[in-house]
Amino acid sequence: MSISIDERVTDEVEALQAILMDDVKIKMVDGVPEIIETIVHPSTGDNTDQQFVCVTLEVKLTPGYPEKSPEVFLRNPRGLDDDILDEIKKQVKQKLEECLGQPVVFELIGLIRENLTESNLPSGQCVICLYGFAEGDVFIKTQCYHYFHSRCLASHLIAGKENYEEEVEKLPHWQKISAPPYQQTCPVCRSNVQCDVDALKTAPPSVDSISAPPFRLTAELKALQLKMAALLAQQVAKGGVVGVGDTGPPPLTITTPADHDAAANGSSSSAEGAKAAAIVAPRPAPPPAASASDAAAAEPTRRVPYRGFNRRGKPGRRGRGAGAAR
Template sequence: MSTSVDERVTDEVEALEAILMDDVVIKRVDDVPQSIETVVHPSTGDDTDQQYVCVTLEVKLTPGYPDNSPEVTLRNPRGLDDALLAAINSQIQEKLIDCLGQPVVFELLELIRENLTESNLPSGQCVICLYDFTEGDVFIKTQCYHYFHSHCLASHLIAGRKYYQEELEKLPNWQQMQAPPYQQTCPVCRCALTCDVDTLKKAPAPVESITAPPFRLTAELKALQLKMAALLSQQVAKGGVVAVGDTGPPPLTITSPADNENEASIGSASALPDAKPELGNGHNGNASHDAPGSPQRGYKGPYRGFNRRGKPGRRGRGASR
């Protein structure tokens, strides 16, 4: 845009700021408006708790606006599926053509608000149970504008608290004292939640979970099973799968620098023709390293989550009492 702002743009921006106040963000460069951004909600009067969907409208004022169409983007949709967003975007493009030559931001706001009001019900699936939202479902809108069946969210939060408690009990007492308290989080974005689980778990299960037909193994699922089984066999053959009963080499061993030095010295000693095995503690050369009083070799078995090496202050295996 040029430094001289079109009077039509100035009037439109002033009207938006007067009506939307803090709900609109006008980005300027050298006092010249460059873009307009606001969050659009459905029309529900003063009852904001009944606003289940929203979307952020961003309008970039191109050079020559309003005689040229601006660039319009819908961001951060909440409760809207791809089909509905595509329909709104199609209507926006038609509106831009019809209103070419005049300010269009108010027209776009009303267009989007009408669509949101008609579709003021979360579309898509509950990410916990993967059933759609249908009429008769009891659902909840979180502070971060994500939607779940109340019954499903209660089950998720109860399981999360149980898992947290189980992991906490595995810690030493001093770590349990320092551990932060359990915090409810959104299953989608991990934002903190404040939900009354006792109220949520009283809600009925999703309608589709009750009315859905019983599971049947279709030909399509059988074909998918065969395909996945073949893929697993291919991965096992290439050593890409670690499973119970594997007879191959362990994927991970625990060694220490001393082990590497011992192996190097043993290898160099065996290369000498007159090399003799070391004697220790008065035993002959046939004594094994596992004999009492002999140096302990580092653990080389498969990793099992604990350290088998000697620790300071602890009696080594086989040492004198």
């Protein structure tokens, strides 16, 4: 049974595919368009490197569209804080009310693009230095659309490479040979990135870090320090912090009675010494038997497997044993 589709919806879908081409995805259900999805960028002409923000627009065409408003979702925002997103959602809701009864997807794309063009500067904070982005900052947009001050990202990548090389040096030689080379990753999503560290580290520090007042220990910070110190002491008292305030042996250390005696006398032994003592300490000898008959009686009966068959249940061992006895 064929389902009738509003001609206005068909024309809108065809126009979107003709203009946006591969940049728009149309999900069809039983031949009827249900979801329209596209990534909206700010207007920067052909200079895509200057597109610092974006958002994915998803429009779900409800039954009865366009006489009924569709469901609109803004997903995967990049470079946009919550305030900007809330403002865009507010304008989208208003646009849906104004355009009720007519196709609205093109209107929504244009509305969102205008907002992104006005806000084509990353908002929020650089996750490395925790300072915001201001006019005059030199920052970089990674391939995964995350933003950092160029100098901050250079410091992060340099430190990451040094740490990786230190860990590789601890490996045995055969593992060093097969160890993969260091790969730059995004500090936020851990996606692989390609950055020129030498060029990034020549960038100046962020504007806010230069103009920020010097650190001053306020009464609020002092109160917070006292609160955290009390919490740490409580955790240590309950054994919740390993290695802090623990005067006993390290966890999972094998000890012997001699170690306990040494600890009682005030001397300390290392974990290695405790392990070595546990290995070489002889087991206590059993008390001597009163007589040979008593020892034989005290010794438990041992059951030895029949030697006439090997482990696979095949004959052979008994014959070899007999030959050797001769």
